[in-house]
Amino acid sequence: MASRKPLIAGNWKMNLNHLEAIALVQKIAFALPAKYFDKVDVTVIPPFTDIRSVQTVVDGDKLLLTYGAQDLSAQDSGAYTGEISGAFLAKLGCTFVVVGHSERRTMHAETDDVVLAKTKAALKHGLTPIVCIGEGLDIREAGEHVDYNVTQLKGSLAGLSAEEIGNVVIAYEPVWAIGTGRVASAEDAQEVCGAIRKTLAEIADAATADSVRVLYGGSVNAKNVGEIVGQTDVDGALVGGASLKSDEFASLSAIA
Numbered sequence: 001m002a003s004r005k006p007l008i009a010g011n012w013k014m015n016l017n018h019l020e021a022i023a024l025v026q027k028i029a030f031a032l033p034a035k036y037f038d039k040v041d042v043t044v045i046p047p048f049t050d051i052r053s054v055q056t057v058v059d060g061d062k063l064l065l066t067y068g069a070q071d072l073s074a075q076d077s078g079a080y081t082g083e084i085s086g087a088f089l090a091k092l093g094c095t096f097v098v099v100g101h102s103e104r105r106t107m108h109a110e111t112d113d114v115v116l117a118k119t120k121a122a123l124k125h126g127l128t129p130i131v132c133i134g135e136g137l138d139i140r141e142a143g144e145h146v147d148y149n150v151t152q153l154k155g156s157l158a159g160l161s162a163e164e165i166g167n168v169v170i171a172y173e174p175v176w177a178i179g180t181g182r183v184a185s186a187e188d189a190q191e192v193c194g195a196i197r198k199t200l201a202e203i204a205d206a207a208t209a210d211s212v213r214v215l216y217g218g219s220v221n222a223k224n225v226g227e228i229v230g231q232t233d234v235d236g237a238l239v240g241g242a243s244l245k246s247d248e249f250a251s252l253s254a255i256a
């Protein structure tokens with residue numbers, strides 16, 4: 001089995017201006033000594049308007065922390081008012097970009113086709129897409145969550161080569177667990193993350209599936225991260241609320 005380095009990604013959502021962003025990154029860096037980065041990759045995902053400031057701190061202080069963006073355009077440039085291109089994000093030194101977060105799928109009607117186009121754009125510009133999938137409560141209660149996630153995964157990666165799939169991160173984020181304080185059990189997270197890896201083996205190949213990092217997201221905090229990330233097919237966490245608290249985010253990164 002490939003050894004997959006855990007990844008902890010802090011999705012700040014629409015929180016913190018650029019000055020607050022600088023302060024948070026400095027506090028996280030202070031709380032998370034360099035030695036931890038041998039064992040875990042840690043990234044912060046601020047709003048677009050903070051990225052340049054985060055870049056300045058990360059570069060200036062030679063931090064091992066990486067950073068990324070919460071979304072990107074499927075287009076490279078042109079008459080797309082309000083959009084941000086993957087080329088711009090790459091130029092700013094972003095490593096990751098979140099694609100298909102449930103808040104984008106729900107509030108901005110992003111379909112699997114849109115998510116696929118954005119995933120391709122990210123790969124084209126050398127960014128690592130963190131492709132999010134996850135079921136709503138109704139699907140979970142109907143017991144259809146595994147099939148639902150497999151379908152969303154296949155749609156979001158349709159037609160990508162094994163090599164391309166090898167360059168993505170998948171985040172399983174049950175919608176009912178995001179921002180609710182209701183975390184999935186470790187077994188629930190493993191069930192879907194295991195099905196994701198099995199599906200990756202089918203649509204790419206076994207070696208690729210073995211190498212891709214599959215994260216869990218949904219009300220992760222310093223108390224519950226250890227058990228969840230301890231599951232065979234869970235390789236880290238996408239963290240929302242808890243990523244805005246420097247001590248909590250540093251301590252959950254250290255545990256993972």
Ligand code: PEP
Binds near residue numbers: 173178240241242
């Ligand atoms: C998220 O926004 O991706 C998320 C998982 O949020 P929270 O950790 O707050 O549930």
